[in-house]
Amino acid sequence: MLNRPMTASPQATPTDSPDNVLDVRDLCKSYGPTVAVDKISFHVGRNEIVGLLGPNGAGKTTTINMILGVLEPAAGHIQIESVDLALHRSRALQCTNFAAVYAPLPGNLTVYQNLRIFGMIYSVKNLGARIEELLEQFDLVKFRNTKAGVLSSGEQTRVGLAKAMLNRPRLLLLDEPTASLDPSVAQEVRGQIREFAGRDCGGVLWTSHNMYEVEEVCHRVLFLSRGKILLQGDPRTLPREHGKQSLEELFIALAREPLATLEAR
Numbered sequence: 001m002l003n004r005p006m007t008a009s010p011q012a013t014p015t016d017s018p019d020n021v022l023d024v025r026d027l028c029k030s031y032g033p034t035v036a037v038d039k040i041s042f043h044v045g046r047n048e049i050v051g052l053l054g055p056n057g058a059g060k061t062t063t064i065n066m067i068l069g070v071l072e073p074a075a076g077h078i079q080i081e082s083v084d085l086a087l088h089r090s091r092a093l094q095c096t097n098f099a100a101v102y103a104p105l106p107g108n109l110t111v112y113q114n115l116r117i118f119g120m121i122y123s124v125k126n127l128g129a130r131i132e133e134l135l136e137q138f139d140l141v142k143f144r145n146t147k148a149g150v151l152s153s154g155e156q157t158r159v160g161l162a163k164a165m166l167n168r169p170r171l172l173l174l175d176e177p178t179a180s181l182d183p184s185v186a187q188e189v190r191g192q193i194r195e196f197a198g199r200d201c202g203g204v205l206w207t208s209h210n211m212y213e214v215e216e217v218c219h220r221v222l223f224l225s226r227g228k229i230l231l232q233g234d235p236r237t238l239p240r241e242h243g244k245q246s247l248e249e250l251f252i253a254l255a256r257e258p259l260a261t262l263e264a265r
Helices: 060-067 089-093 111-121 127-137 153-165 183-198 211-217 247-256 258-263
Strands: 020-031 034-045 049-053 075-080 096-100 171-175 203-207 220-225 228-233
Touching: 020 060, 020 203, 034 060, 034 075, 034 203, 034 228, 049 060, 049 183, 049 211, 060 075, 060 096, 060 171, 060 203, 075 089, 096 153, 111 127, 111 153, 127 153, 153 171, 153 183, 171 183, 183 203, 183 211, 211 247, 220 247
Parallel strands: 049 203, 049 220, 096 171, 171 203
Antiparallel strands: 020 034, 020 075, 220 228
């Protein structure tokens, strides 16, 4: 089992394998004297859902923003579908998409207008048919002509997920994607994302504070604390490997005393 910090394990070093949709190597980012991401390395394989876990301020969103090209790393390399993000940004991001509760779509545009504009940005073929497919998939048909800004938070989340699926991305980045959904809708969305990862050649990097959700959805998890990856492994077996009864218990221990938790292994 891989249960050591990824930066210290040779098995955790990305191999730039064609079986990976994402390879991250020695990634660093600082804000002045504060180190937000400290030389992390990991990968997301094809048909794999990887959970990026950690308390607020651990570096999760900064990591995702670097993968999206929103932030420039201080050091390190990112490859998406074996394409170097720093050298070929547009080509790498063409097969990527993203959804987060803190990144709502323009509220003055209708649901259909939002999907059409983003579909044009991604050069989606047969865009009209693709939009109709996603409106059905995310139960948004009745909102097609409704302005996104007047939708409930859960409805806006579903629109954001529909947008994230528009270009059938190979790499799907999800930051707390079900945080504002009621349990039944969240369950449906989790099923749709599992279906996405199991179909074609896509992979998912998923952040969440819902450990039940992580156990249900993710094939592998990475625990991030103070900008470093401390642990990785199967979310269903990792807690027992470290003397904890549940993933939530392990999360709390790592968030409170990361070094003490590692030393107690």
